[in-house]
Amino acid sequence: MTTCRLCGSERTASVVDLGATPPCERFLTAAQLAEPEPTFPLHLEVCTECWLAQLPPLLDPADTFTDYAYFSSFSTSWVEHAKRFTDAAVERLGLTDRSFVVEVASNDGYLLKHVVERGIRCLGVEPSVNVGQAAREAGVPTHTAFLSEDTGQEVRNEHGPADLVVANNVYAHIPDIRGFTRGLRALVADDGWVSIEVQHLLTLIEKNQYDTIYHEHFQYYTVESARRALAGGGLTVVDVELLPTHGGSIRLWARPAEVAGEPSARMTDVLAREKAAGLHELSGYTExxxxxxxxxxxxxxxxxxxxxxxxxxxxxxxxxxxxxxxxxxxxxxxxxxxxxxxxxxxxxxxxxxxxxxxxxxxxxxxxxxxxxxxxxxxxxxxxxxxxxxxxxxxxxxxxxxxxxxxxxxxxx
CATH class of the missing domain: 3.40.50.720 (NAD(P)-binding Rossmann-like Domain)
Structure with missing residues (x-):
């Protein structure tokens, strides 16, 4: 029986059982072909209380992300996507050379290099030593660390609060949702913004995208479950964008609860789509x-x-x-x-x-x-x-x- 890592409930239901596989980024050398290879269950379940879809936390992120095989800049379209986001965020939030932007899980600087080019002060927080070094070599200031509440507070104390905190394709990669979310809140200014991109469980289910289920992804979000997760750390989702990236993603815009205001019409519409698809109840997962x-x-x-x-x-x-x-x-x-x-x-x-x-x-x-x-x-x-x-x-x-x-x- 799985205990939900978000709400603590033991009321979970099976979504799909993919057997046991090795961690997806542990590519083998020729010498390792003659050695045993560990595998871990890959069984997606959903909590029937808060509707967070999740895998059991069988792997330690430090074992995967300290030396990482994925470099974002090898995808031309992904770098272009990051530039479009940067341009839109600068306009939406009125960022200037007096602003401060932090990206969590900043990889090789694929996004922050566009912030640097605009003359905006920024910092990447990246746990992988090898890709973080690539970012520094590209001129992107990068701090090597996993985000926690303590790390967020340390960065805030040293560099000041961030006007914008970006967390693209990382919110699914952390088993400690509560601690990570408190880290985001520690980083962001009291009147600042947090932008999160993560694959949308709605499109994963509708389009059979089961291959995006792997051990690095500890959970899979609807807007509803993401809203609950962020609320636990003092952040309120006020807007959502539907994106084509990764087969269908959501971009969540959140603010500290004290200044959040009312949710947008777009957020209301997406929540209604999820409910109509049955993702706020068990019926949406059974087939x-x-x-x-x-x-x-x-x-x-x-x-x-x-x-x-x-x-x-x-x-x-x-x-x-x-x-x-x-x-x-x-x-x-x-x-x-x-x-x-x-x-x-x-x-x-x-x-x-x-x-x-x-x-x-x-x-x-x-x-x-x-x-x-x-x-x-x-x-x-x-x-x-x-x-x-x-x-x-x-x-x-x-x-x-x-x-x-x-x-x-x-x-x-």
């Missing part, structure tokens, strides 16, 4: 596991048929979500010869659990495979353009989510 099974069967049937027909299939990308999909489907190098990735950190390594080689992107043009399975499907537009050359030899792209789709590219 998800069956739809997950359908995705698995469709992908395996395709890969097996391609192999029997003598066709070659390789992967594009080695994201965390891809490793959930590969492990759940039991895909090995006999069905997916290798996958490529732009991040040189992963080259020469092997995907966790499935042990598929990760190589340089130019291997695709050299080998001319029949099919390229796109694992970071959330970057579909960007990668369809990048991989248009595959059509030159009649190759096709395969997208597994939300349903299997085979796409011709580069054909006029």
């Amino acid at each position: 998800f596991a069956d739809r997950v099974t359908r995705v698995r069967l469709e992908l395996l049937e395709f890969l097996l048929a391609a192999r029997k027909a003598g066709k070659t299939t390789v992967g594009y990308g080695a994201p965390g979500k891809g490793n959930t999909l590969l492990n759940h489907c039991g895909i090995r190098p006999d069905l997916l010869a290798y996958t490529v990735d732009r991040n040189p950190y992963k080259h020469g390594r092997f995907t966790p659990g499935t042990r598929i080689p990760v190589v340089e992107p130019d291997r695709i043009a050299a080998d001319r495979p029949d099919y390229v399975l796109v694992l970071p499907w959330n970057l579909r537009d960007e990668l369809t353009e990048q991989l248009s050359y595959v059509g030159a030899w009649g190759g096709k792209l395969v997208f597994p989510i939300p349903r299997l789709e085979i796409v011709e590219v580069g054909v006029q």
